[in-house]
Amino acid sequence: MRADCGNCFGLCCVALPFSASADFAFDKRAGQPCTNLRDDFRCGIHTRLRESGFSGCTVYDCFGAGQKVSQVTFGGHSWREAPDTAREMLDVFPLMRQLHELLWYLAEALTLPAARPLHADIRRLTDETEALTGRDSGALLATDVPAHRAQVGELLLRTSALVRAEAPGRRKNRRGADLLGARLKGADLRGADLRGACLIAADLTGADLRLSDLLGADLRDANLGGADLTGSIFLTQPQLQQARGDARTKLPRALSRPAHWSSST
Known part of the structure; x- marks a missing residue:
């Protein structure tokens, strides 16, 4: 659940839009590759993003969704190699990112001793979320991610209540x-x-x-x-x-x- 940019096809640099601001030096529409994205899918200014006017890029994390979509969902075939799949790949990426973020929270919840009474439910939803990330692109696009997110959110609320109850006062x-x-x-x-x-x-x-x-x-x-x-x-x-x-x-x-x-x- 950590980004591995070396095994990703620069999906965040293509799928996501941004506007010229204090965080980004220019406008970019969704689906348009950033001009700083190189042919090898690496960022040409990665080591100097902040000084180049792209501090917004430094605060983004896909929680490992980029490499999952690139190497698993689409079997290592990039949007450049297979342009007919580009739109579908870019549509799947934000859904996968949501699921991977949920996995991050669920994994943390399992490390919390105060939440031990909920660990069985947390493991169940972790398994369900993992299963969703393994679906093919068509099935992922048909998945009701907001509904699943609501289920996880309710369990995380219960986890939070147990943890915070240990604070004094x-x-x-x-x-x-x-x-x-x-x-x-x-x-x-x-x-x-x-x-x-x-x-x-x-x-x-x-x-x-x-x-x-x-x-x-x-x-x-x-x-x-x-x-x-x-x-x-x-x-x-x-x-x-x-x-x-x-x-x-x-x-x-x-x-x-x-x-x-x-x-x-």
Whole structure:
């Protein structure tokens, strides 16, 4: 469930659209290969994306869907080799990406001791999700992915409740809250439900986010300097890539410190 760009046909560089902005240097429509995509499906500016005006690319992760579609669903035949399958491949990719993201969350849920009462259900939905990713392209396109996502989401909510119940004191419910630019420096957010919260440019320096649920929280430009995220759940690498942090920020073991974060303490 980690991207392996060497075994992908640059699907994110073709399937996804973007507009000229602070995140992208120019416009690109869906289905149009990025001009930076080379003949070998590698990015020509990969080592200098941010300085070239493509910081948006650095925060994207397909959770391994790219290589699954390229090497399994389409058997290693690229959209360049078989242009008649290009449209179908590009349509399948975002569906596979959703399923792989669900697998990421389900895999994390199985590592949580507090969620042990739900492990049987988590394994069942993991197996069902894995089976969906193994379908052929036609079957994948006919799959009701939103309905399956809703089933997984409900189970992850139950998982979250069990984990957050272990946090001391009163647990804040800020699910889906508009916390744009919020001043939360040093805040005690242990066990908080921050699922889907807008935390764009929020000041979370020194905040205690242990055992908090951060699934889908928008952390773009949020300041996580010195924040404690150990034990937080359903946080992903793309979310960290969008935020700001430093050497003091404490992270869950499964995630790594983004290269662009400050090294100062």
